[in-house]
Amino acid sequence: MSKSTGVASRPVSVSDVSTPxxxxxxxxxxxxxxxxxxxxxxxxxxxxxxRQSDGTWVVSGFDEIAALLHDPRISSDMTNAGQSAGGxxxxxQDPPNHDRLRAAVMGRFTPEVVESLRQEVHNLIxxxxxxxxxxxxxxxxxxIAYPLPVSVICALLxxxxxxxxxxxxWADTLARTLDLDPTMSREEQAAIDxxxxxxHHYLENLVADxxxxxxxxxxxxxxxxxxxxxxxxxxxxxxxxxxxxxxGHETTVNLITNGMLTLLRHPDILERFRREPELVxxxxxxxxxxxxSVQFRYRAALADIEIAGTTIPRGSVVVLLLAAGSRDPGHxxxxxxxxxDRIPNEHFGFGGGIHYCIGAPLARMEAQIVLPELVRRxxxxxxxxxxxxxxxxxxxxxxxxxWIEVDGxxx
Amino acid sequence: MSGYPxxxxxxxxxxxxxxxxxxxxxxxxxxxxxxxxxxxxxEPHPPYDRPPLSKRVLAGRMSADSTGLPQRxxxxxxxxxxxxxxxxxxxxxxxxxxxxxxxxxxxxxxxxGTRARRWPDPDEAALTGVLSIRTREDAVxxxxxxxxxxxxxxxxxxxxxxxxxxxxxxxxxxxVTVVERSAAPLAGALGAWAGTAAGRLQRRHGxxxxxxxxxxxxxxxxxGRLRRARLSDGAVLDVDxxxxxxxxxxxxxxxxxxxxxxxxxxVRCDPYCRAVDADGRPCDDILAAGDVACWPHPLYxxxxxxxxxxxxxxxxxxxxxxILHGPVREHTALPTFWSNQFGxxxxxxxxxxxxxxxxxxxGSVERAxxxxxxxRGGRVIGALAVNTPRxxxxxxxxxxxxxxxxxxxxxxxAPDPVHVLDLAVPAAG
Numbered sequence: 001m002s003k004s005t006g007v008a009s010r011p012v013s014v015s016d017v018s019t020p021x022x023x024x025x026x027x028x029x030x031x032x033x034x035x036x037x038x039x040x041x042x043x044x045x046x047x048x049x050x051r052q053s054d055g056t057w058v059v060s061g062f063d064e065i066a067a068l069l070h071d072p073r074i075s076s077d078m079t080n081a082g083q084s085a086g087g088x089x090x091x092x093q094d095p096p097n098h099d100r101l102r103a104a105v106m107g108r109f110t111p112e113v114v115e116s117l118r119q120e121v122h123n124l125i126x127x128x129x130x131x132x133x134x135x136x137x138x139x140x141x142x143x144i145a146y147p148l149p150v151s152v153i154c155a156l157l158x159x160x161x162x163x164x165x166x167x168x169x170w171a172d173t174l175a176r177t178l179d180l181d182p183t184m185s186r187e188e189q190a191a192i193d194x195x196x197x198x199x200h201h202y203l204e205n206l207v208a209d210x211x212x213x214x215x216x217x218x219x220x221x222x223x224x225x226x227x228x229x230x231x232x233x234x235x236x237x238x239x240x241x242x243x244x245x246x247x248g249h250e251t252t253v254n255l256i257t258n259g260m261l262t263l264l265r266h267p268d269i270l271e272r273f274r275r276e277p278e279l280v281x282x283x284x285x286x287x288x289x290x291x292x293s294v295q296f297r298y299r300a301a302l303a304d305i306e307i308a309g310t311t312i313p314r315g316s317v318v319v320l321l322l323a324a325g326s327r328d329p330g331h332x333x334x335x336x337x338x339x340x341d342r343i344p345n346e347h348f349g350f351g352g353g354i355h356y357c358i359g360a361p362l363a364r365m366e367a368q369i370v371l372p373e374l375v376r377r378x379x380x381x382x383x384x385x386x387x388x389x390x391x392x393x394x395x396x397x398x399x400x401x402x403w404i405e406v407d408g409x410x411x
Numbered sequence: 412m413s414g415y416p417x418x419x420x421x422x423x424x425x426x427x428x429x430x431x432x433x434x435x436x437x438x439x440x441x442x443x444x445x446x447x448x449x450x451x452x453x454e455p456h457p458p459y460d461r462p463p464l465s466k467r468v469l470a471g472r473m474s475a476d477s478t479g480l481p482q483r484x485x486x487x488x489x490x491x492x493x494x495x496x497x498x499x500x501x502x503x504x505x506x507x508x509x510x511x512x513x514x515x516x517x518x519x520x521x522x523x524g525t526r527a528r529r530w531p532d533p534d535e536a537a538l539t540g541v542l543s544i545r546t547r548e549d550a551v552x553x554x555x556x557x558x559x560x561x562x563x564x565x566x567x568x569x570x571x572x573x574x575x576x577x578x579x580x581x582x583x584x585x586x587v588t589v590v591e592r593s594a595a596p597l598a599g600a601l602g603a604w605a606g607t608a609a610g611r612l613q614r615r616h617g618x619x620x621x622x623x624x625x626x627x628x629x630x631x632x633x634x635g636r637l638r639r640a641r642l643s644d645g646a647v648l649d650v651d652x653x654x655x656x657x658x659x660x661x662x663x664x665x666x667x668x669x670x671x672x673x674x675x676x677x678v679r680c681d682p683y684c685r686a687v688d689a690d691g692r693p694c695d696d697i698l699a700a701g702d703v704a705c706w707p708h709p710l711y712x713x714x715x716x717x718x719x720x721x722x723x724x725x726x727x728x729x730x731x732x733x734i735l736h737g738p739v740r741e742h743t744a745l746p747t748f749w750s751n752q753f754g755x756x757x758x759x760x761x762x763x764x765x766x767x768x769x770x771x772x773x774g775s776v777e778r779a780x781x782x783x784x785x786x787r788g789g790r791v792i793g794a795l796a797v798n799t800p801r802x803x804x805x806x807x808x809x810x811x812x813x814x815x816x817x818x819x820x821x822x823x824x825a826p827d828p829v830h831v832l833d834l835a836v837p838a839a840g
Contacts, residue, residue, distance in 0.1 A: 071805040072773050072782070072822035080823075094823030096774065302821040306812065314821070353801060 019043070022053040025319060028296075034390035034397060037295065038336065041324035049308040056317045057301075060324035062331035062348075064308050068320060069353035073303040076355060081300035081317045089243035091355055098354065101240060104229035105358055108221035113156070114361045120155050121366050124148050125373045132409055137384065140402040141257050144374070149252035152366060153245055158210070158217025163202070170199045171249040174242075199245070203238045218244070248359045252366055254293035254398025259284070259371050261402055262291055262338055264383045269340050270375065277372055283340035284367045288349030290338050295323040295397045297351065322348035323397075379407040421446035423734060424506055424514050426496045427522030427662075428452025430460070431701030431723040435520050436486045438731030448488040449514055451506065453495035453523070453662075456547060458482075462720055464550035465575040466751055470582055471554055475547045496523070499669040501688075501697065518734045521666070521678055521686065521699040522727070525659035525718060530567070535629040540637035540651045544572060545659070556652050557583055564588070565640050565653040567626050569596030571750050573656030574613065578752035581616045588619040588648055590626050590640075600764050601795055602834045605783065608776055616753045621646075629653060659718055661703050671697065676716045680706040682741035684730035698733055700726040700742075709743055710810065711762055711792070719748035745807050749800075755779060758800045761793030761810045770817045770831045773824045774799060782806065786816025786831075 019027050024044050027033050033040060041060060044050055048061025059065050068074050075094050079085050090101035128144050138144070150171055154164050173195035206219060214220040219241060225231030232240055263270045273279050299318040304311050312318060326347040327335040350357035357363070374381075384403035391400045423439060425432045428450040436448050452458075459478040467473035491508060498507040499519070506514045527543035530536035542553050557564070557580065564580045566573045569591035580587035589596065595606025596613060613620045621644060630639040640648045661677040671694070672679035672687045678699035680686055684706070685693035701723040705716035722744065729742040750757040763769070766785035774781030774797075782802045785793035791814045794806035809818050817831050 067804070067808060070801055071808075072802060072824075073805075073820050075823050077823065096778075096780075096824050099780075302823065303819045 020053075021047060021050055024050070025052045025056060025058045026054070028321075029394045031390070031392045031394075034392070034394065035387035037323070037394075037397070038327060041321060041327060044321065045324055045328060049310050049312065051310075056319055057312045058319045058321055059307075060321040060328075061308065062325040062328035065320050065322060065325040065348060066352065067307065068299065068305070068318065069348075069351070069355075071305065073301060073305050074318065075300040075302050076297075078298060078300050078317070080302055081315055083300075083317070089239045091243060091247065095354065100230070101232070101236065102354075102358070104222060104225065104232050105240060105244070107226040107229035108218055109358060109362075111361065113218070114365060117152055117155060117362065118365060118369070121148070121152060121369045122373075124151050125370050129373065129377050129409055134408070136407065137403060137405045140260055140374075140404055141253065141399060142401065144370070145253045145256040145260075145402070148256065148370065149249050149366060152252075152362070153248050156218050156248075156362075157206075157241060157244065158215050158219055159206070166198075166202065167245065170195045170202075171245055174199070174246045196242075199242060200238060203241055207237055207241075244359075247357075248362070250393075250396050250398070251293040251357075251359070252363050254396065255284075255287065255363055255367050256370050257399050257402050258291035258293065259287045259367055260374055260381075260404070261383070261386075261388065261399065262287060263371070263375065264381060264404070265386070266338055269338065273340065273372075273375055279340050280368050280372055282343055282345065284364055284371070285345045285347070285349075286338060286340055286342045287367070288363075289326045289332075289342070289345055289347035292323050292326060292347075292349040293396060293398060294349070294351065294357075296321045296395055297355075320348075322351065377410045378404070379410060381406050421517045422449070422515060423447065423518045423520065424449045424451065424516035425520045425522055426451045426506060427520075427524055427701065427703070428454070428490065428492060429458050429522070429524055429701075429723075430480065430720065431522035431524065431727045432520070433458040433480055433482070434724045434727035435522065435700060435731050435734075436488050437483060438728045439734060440484060440486055442731060442735045444731075444735060446517075448486060449516075450488050450490050450492075451494065451496050451508060451514070452490070452492040453509075454546060455493035457490070457492065459547060461545070464547065465544050465572050466579065468550045469544070469554050469557065469576065469579045471558055475551045475554070478547065496665050499666055499671075499697075501670055501694070504696070517696065519697045520684075520730055520734070521697065521703060522701045523662035523665070524702040525661050527655065528657040528660050530629065530653075530655045530657075532629070535631070536655070537635070538629060538631040538637040539635055541629060541653050541655060543655050544576065553652075553654065557585060560585065561650070561652045562586065563648060563650050565590065565626070565648060565650040566656055567653060568592075568656035568658065569613075569620070569622075570599060570656060570658060571597065571748075571752075573654065574609065575750060575752050576654050576656060577613060577618050578616070581618060581753070586617075586619070588621065588650075589613065590624050590642060591620070591622045592625045594622050596620065596622070600759070602763055602766055602769055602785065604769050604832050604834060605763070605795055612753050612755070612779075626653075659702065661716075663703060676705040676714060677703045678705070679714070680704045681738070682706055682709075682743065683733045683738035684726060684742060685733060685738065693738075695737070698730045700730040706742060709741075710745070710813070711765065715746070715762070717746040719746060721747045745810055747803070747807070756798050756800055758796045758803050759793065760796075760803050760807045761785065761791075763793035763795055766792055767834055768816060768831050769834055770829050771826055772817065772820055772829060773802060773822045775826065784809070784816065784818060785834075789816050790814065791816045791818055 024040050028037050028040050044060040048064045050058045077094050090098050132138050150167050173191050210219045222232045297320050301312045301316040303314050329335050350360040382405045388399040388402050432450050458480040460480050468475050495509045496506050527545035543549055563586040566577050566589045569589050574596050577587045577589050595610045597609045598606030625643045626640050627643050628641040632638045637651050640650050663673045666673050670688050678686050680699050681693040684698040684700050686697045686699050687693050702718045705714040708715040725744040726742050732740045747760045763785040766787050768786040769783055771781050771783045780798040783795045784791050791809045796803045
C-alpha cells in the first residue's frame with residue numbers, strides 16, 4: 001500500500017483550474033474532484049453568482065449565500081424549479097408547512113435530549129476503540145466513525161440494537177439522495193428505491209409499535225407532541241424520522257472522519273490539541289467550516305432575484321455552495337488554513353436561515369467527545385493513504401475509508 | 412477647515428452619556444484616538460440600556476441596576492455625570508454645565524437624546540402615581556407600583572412604550588386601560604392597518620383599549636395622590652397609577668442661541684453627523700448623533716429622526732469616523748427596531764410610518780406570524796415582521812434597492828392572493 005503521510009499542508013491553488021466557469025459545477029459533481037473540490041470553489045467564487053451551462057445558478061460568495069438563505073424568494077421545494085418531488089421531508093419544504101414540522105421536531109429534540117445521549121456517546125467510543133484490540137491499523141470509517149452515529153441515532157429514535165445493522169445499510173444508500181446528480185445510474189436509483197421501501201416498512205412497524213407502547217424515545221415524543229409542536233402522524237411522521245436518520249447519520253460520520261483526517265494532516269495542531277484539550281470547542285467549529293460534511297444545498301428561485309449584479313430568473317435551480325462561502329476570503333482571514341481557535345467563526349457548516357441544522361448540538365457533542373478520545377487513545381497515528389478514497393456523493397462529502405496505522409491503542 | 416484630531420492635546424467632549432455617547436467614545440478609541448474624551452451626562456448613572464426598562468425590568472424579571480451597558484474597553488474618559496450641559500458657545504468652543512463648569516472642546520458630539528413628554532397640565536403631572544418611563548428611576552418606581560398590585564393601571568398613549576407597559580400589566584395579571592387619541596395603537600409607527608391588528612391583539616389579551624379617546628383630567632386627593640381619570644368618552648376611572656406614554660421630546664433646549672439649526676425634530680445634521688448652522692453650513696467640529704439628531708437619508712424624503720437603539724449605535728460610529736477622519740462615511744443605515752409585547756416578537760426595518768400602501772407578503776396575521784411590506788410611491792420603504800425575525804434582512808435589501816411595491820416575491824408562505832391596502836398618506840418628515 002502506498003504511503004504519503006507527509007502531507008501537512010496542501011496549498012489550494014486555482015492555477016490548475018482551466019475549466020470554463022460555466023462548467024465548474026459539473027466538475028464539482030464529478031467524483032474525481034471529491035478529494036479536493038476547494039480550488040474549483042475558489043474559481044467559482046470569482047463570480048459569486050454564476051450561471052452554469054445547464055442553467056443552474058451556483059452561489060459561492062459568503063454575502064450572497066447569507067442573503068439567499070434568508071430570502072423569501074428562495075424555496076427548498078424543488079418542484080418550484082421543475083424537479084420531481086423529493087422526499088417531502090421538512091428540509092425540502094417551505095413555510096408554513098416546514099415551520100410546523102420543524103417545530104414538532106424542535107419541541108422534542110431538546111438540549112436535555114441531546115445531553116441525555118452524552119454518556120451513550122462515551123460508552124460507544126470506548127467500546128469501539130476497545131474492539132480495535134491490539135491491531136496496528138484500522139479503518140477509522142468502518143470501525144469508528146460509521147458505527148457510532150448510527151448507534152446514537154438508534155438510541156435517540158429507540159431502535160433496538162439488533163436492528164442497527166439494517167439501519168447502517170439504509171442510511172448508506174439513502175445519503176445519495178441528497179445529490180441531484182443527473183449521472184446517477186439506474187442501478188443506483190433502484191437501490192435507493194429499494195432502501196426507501198424497506199426503511200419505510202420498518203418505520204411503519206416501529207411507529208405502530210410506539211403508538212401502542214409509548215417510551216421516552218423521539219418517535220414516541222413526536223407521536224405525543226409537546227408545548228411547541230403538534231403531534232406528527234402517518235406519512236409525515238415516517239418522512240420526518242427518515243430524514244433524521246439520513247441527515248443525522250452520514251453528516252456525523254463525515255465530521256468525525258474529516259476531523260481525524262484534518263488533524264493527521266496538521267501534526268502541529270494535533271500536538272497542540274493533546275496539550276490543550278480545551279481547544280476542542282472552537283476546533284470542532286473550525287472543522288465544520290473547513291471540511292464541512294454538507295458542501296452545498298439546492299434551492300429554487302420563486303421569483304426573479306437581483307443579486308451580485310445579475311438576475312437569477314424565476315424557476316431556476318440555485319446551488320448554495322455553502323462550503324465555498326465558508327472559505328470566502330472576503331469574510332475569513334486566511335480561509336484555506338485550518339485555524340483551530342478561529343474566533344469568531346460564522347460559517348455555513350450547519351447551513352443558515354430557517355433550515356439551520358437541527359442536529360448541530362448533537363453533532364458538536366459527538367465530535368467533541370470522539371475526537372479527544374481518538375487523539376488520546378491512538379498511539380502515534382499516521383495516515384496510510386492521503387488522500388483517502390471518497391464516497392461519490394458531492395453534496396455530502398466524506399472519505400469512504402480512512403486507513404490509519406498506529407503503534408497501539410491506549411487503554 | 413480645521414484638522415482632525417491626532418494628538419494627545421485634542422479634546423473631544425461628548426454631551427450625553429447614554430448609548431450614543433458610549434458607542435461614540437468606544438469607536439473613537441477603536442479608531443486610535445489618544446486625546447481627551449469627556450462624557451457629560453445629565454443622569455447620575457454610567458451608560459445603561461433603556462429597552463429592558465419597559466419590558467423585563469417593569470415585569471420584575473430584571474433589576475434596573477443590571478441594565479448597565481458593557482464597556483468593552485477602558486475608555487480612559489473623564490465622566491461628568493449628573494451634570495447636564497446648559498449652554499453651547501460655538502465661537503468660544505465651550506460647553507457650560509449645570510454646576511457652572513465650562514468645558515473647552517476641539518470636537519463636540521451632541522448626544523443628549525430625548526426625554527419623556529410630560530403630561531401637559533403641570534399640577535396633574537405632579538400628582539403621586541402619575542409616571543413616565545424613560546429613566547432607570549422611572550422604571551424602578553413604576554415596577555414597585557405594579558408589584559403593589561394596583562386595582563387598575565391607566566396607560567395614556569398606545570405607542571410602543573405604552574403598549575409594552577400594557578403588555579407587562581397583563582402579564583402581571585393587572586387590569587389595564589389604554590387610552591389612545593388616534594384610531595389604533597402603534598398606528599403612528601406602523602400605520603392604521605397594523606395598528607388595527609395590534610388593537611385586536613391587545614383586546615384579546617384583556618386590555619381595556621379605548622381608541623379615539625383622550626384623558627381630559629387627572630384628579631388627585633388632598634394628599635396629592637392620583638385617584639381618578641376622566642376620559643373624553645365620559646368614563647371616570649378609579650386609578651392610582653397612570654403611565655404617561657405620549658412619546659419623547661428632544662433635549663435641545665440647551666442649544667438655544669448656539670446658532671445651530673435646531674427644532675422639535677432635533678439637531679439638523681448632514682449625512683456625516685455634522686451639525687448644520689443657521690445658514691445651512693455643516694460645522695466640522697460640532698456633530699450630533701442618536702435620538703437628538705435628524706438628517707437627510709438617501710432613501711427617504713425630507714429629514715429622518717430615529718429614536719431607536721440600533722440607530723444610536725450606528726450613528727455614533729459614523730460620528731466617530733467624522734471626528735477622526737472628516738466627512739468620509741455617510742450614515743445611510745436603515746432604521747430598525749424591535750419590541751416584545753403580548754407574546755409577540757415585533758421587528759421593523761425602514762420607515763413604515765411614511766407608507767401609503769401595505770401588503771402582507773408572508774405568513775398570516777391570524778396565526779400571528781407574518782411579514783408585511785410597506786410601500787410609498789410604488790417603492791418598498793419598510794417592513795414589519797411579527798414572530799418571523801429572520802425574514803427582515805431580505806426586506807432591508809429590497810428597501811435599499813428601492814424595489815417596486817408590491818415586490819414580486821412569490822413567497823412560498825404568501826397569502827393567496829396578496830392584498831395591497833391603501834393607507835392614509837402621512838406627511839414626509
